[in-house]
Amino acid sequence: MIAIQATNLSKAYGFYRIFEDLSFDILAGECFALFGPNGAGKTTLLRILATLQQPSGGHFSIFGQNGVKEKELVRQSLMVIAHGSHLYEELTGFENLQFALALRGQTIDVKSLKHALDRVGIGAFADLKVRQYSAGMKKRLALAKVVIVKPKLLLLDEPYNALDEAGVTMTNLIIRQTLESEGAVLMTTHDHDKASQVATGGGILQSGKLQLITREQLT
Amino acid sequence: MPFLKTIQWVVWKDLVCELRSRETISSMLFFALIVILVFSFSFSMDQDAARQLIAGIIWVAFAFTGIIGLGKSFSSELQNDCLEALQVSPIPKGAVYLGKVLANFLFILSVEILLFPLFILFFNLDVVAELGLLLLVFFLATLGLSSVGTLFSALTVQIRAREVMLPVLLLPLAVPVMIAAVEATRGILNGDPYSFYSQWIQLLVVFDIIFTVVSFWLFELILDS
Numbered sequence: 001m002i003a004i005q006a007t008n009l010s011k012a013y014g015f016y017r018i019f020e021d022l023s024f025d026i027l028a029g030e031c032f033a034l035f036g037p038n039g040a041g042k043t044t045l046l047r048i049l050a051t052l053q054q055p056s057g058g059h060f061s062i063f064g065q066n067g068v069k070e071k072e073l074v075r076q077s078l079m080v081i082a083h084g085s086h087l088y089e090e091l092t093g094f095e096n097l098q099f100a101l102a103l104r105g106q107t108i109d110v111k112s113l114k115h116a117l118d119r120v121g122i123g124a125f126a127d128l129k130v131r132q133y134s135a136g137m138k139k140r141l142a143l144a145k146v147v148i149v150k151p152k153l154l155l156l157d158e159p160y161n162a163l164d165e166a167g168v169t170m171t172n173l174i175i176r177q178t179l180e181s182e183g184a185v186l187m188t189t190h191d192h193d194k195a196s197q198v199a200t201g202g203g204i205l206q207s208g209k210l211q212l213i214t215r216e217q218l219t
Numbered sequence: 220m221p222f223l224k225t226i227q228w229v230v231w232k233d234l235v236c237e238l239r240s241r242e243t244i245s246s247m248l249f250f251a252l253i254v255i256l257v258f259s260f261s262f263s264m265d266q267d268a269a270r271q272l273i274a275g276i277i278w279v280a281f282a283f284t285g286i287i288g289l290g291k292s293f294s295s296e297l298q299n300d301c302l303e304a305l306q307v308s309p310i311p312k313g314a315v316y317l318g319k320v321l322a323n324f325l326f327i328l329s330v331e332i333l334l335f336p337l338f339i340l341f342f343n344l345d346v347v348a349e350l351g352l353l354l355l356v357f358f359l360a361t362l363g364l365s366s367v368g369t370l371f372s373a374l375t376v377q378i379r380a381r382e383v384m385l386p387v388l389l390l391p392l393a394v395p396v397m398i399a400a401v402e403a404t405r406g407i408l409n410g411d412p413y414s415f416y417s418q419w420i421q422l423l424v425v426f427d428i429i430f431t432v433v434s435f436w437l438f439e440l441i442l443d444s
Contacts, residue, residue: 086304091236
């Protein structure tokens with residue numbers, strides 16, 4: 001099954017073209033690593049696929065649903081972990097998780113929430129305000145949402161930033177589990193070594209064009 | 220049911236965050252306190268004169284205090300890109316809007332209830348008999364201000380000059396609420412018969428209904444753009 005199908009996707013801000021005519025497919029069970037220099041448009045592409053921005057041209061579908069016209073349906077199957085981590089500083093880790101799930105209309109089971117926090121290694125800090133978390137802990141808390149929600153499509157923007165070795169291993173484990181349950185992952189990263197541990201394919205976005213690369217070419 | 224649950228969670232989140240940080244409430248209270256002090260020292264009034272002018276003074280303080288709170292309503296979502304989480308969540312955006320309106324309404328009304336005794340004290344008002352009607356006007360006008368203000372807070376949150384743009388856009392639209400609130404408050408404080416100012420209370424009810432419904436439908440469009 002095709003998880004992401006992008007056809008001639010383009011994005012421009014006024015006369016400045018970020019990328020043009022990007023076409024690629026990502027199948028369920030695949031992890032696509034998107035590389036490219038700063039400012040190449042990796043995050044913009046990820047935000048378009050996350051339905052946070054409109055493409056200037058072309059179209060895309062997520063699990064067969066139109067990414068522009070059927071946003072609400074698309075949003076049910078995807079989850080984004082971006083730089084900002086989507087966390088409220090005044091809420092505790094546990095409360096942030098509760099609220100994130102409420103925003104997905106999911107029933108909250110306290111035991112599962114605690115289990116998810118334990119899984120990402122921050123169970124002991126569940127009742128601490130996020131304001132007091134380090135950048136790595138915030139990243140782990142964001143990943144705890146993935147553990148609970150189990151999205152069909154996971155969009156990760158620089159997932160390895162701020163994580164220690166154990167955090168990287170845990171992130172890759174969560175990615176593998178998403179793939180095993182017939183989900184798909186698209187990540188933007190600069191870290192070939194860490195991404196190559198889980199990626200099944202990838203691409204380099206540069207000068208507005210996407211050059212697809214095989215798993216072997218990742219390292 | 221999920222719709223109501225979402226409203227409940229958004230209100231809970233906004234209230235908990237505010238009660239813990241006390242950022243917005245304290246700036247609202249501080250600003251309103253200054254307005255009350257400045258006006259009370261500017262006008263040395265007897266009770267009759269106070270009853271004529273106090274309605275305007277009250278609503279100047281309440282409106283600008285409310286705008287401070289409304290401005291923070293969505294700008295607080297910019298930290299850690301939380302606004303994106305609201306945008307990308309698969310829940311009806313109308314529920315987020317109503318949750319925000321309710322939270323803003325509770326904040327502003329709480330500040331008004333805290334401040335009103337200071338007006339009574341500084342302007343020597345005798346309002347015990349009319350307290351119920353005054354609270355009704357506060358309730359309706361605050362709801363109107365919150366419903367339209369929440370929409371404009373979401374509209375201006377992503378622009379650079381949002382602190383300037385929010386009052387510029389909001390105040391002209393909130394003029395009917397302000398006029399109706401001032402007229403109704405003046406009528407109540409003057410001890411006029413209800414029929415003298417009932418049309419202003421009716422205007423507040425109509426404004427609340429129209430603007431809440433219109434804003435509810437527009438909110439998704441604004442959040443997505």
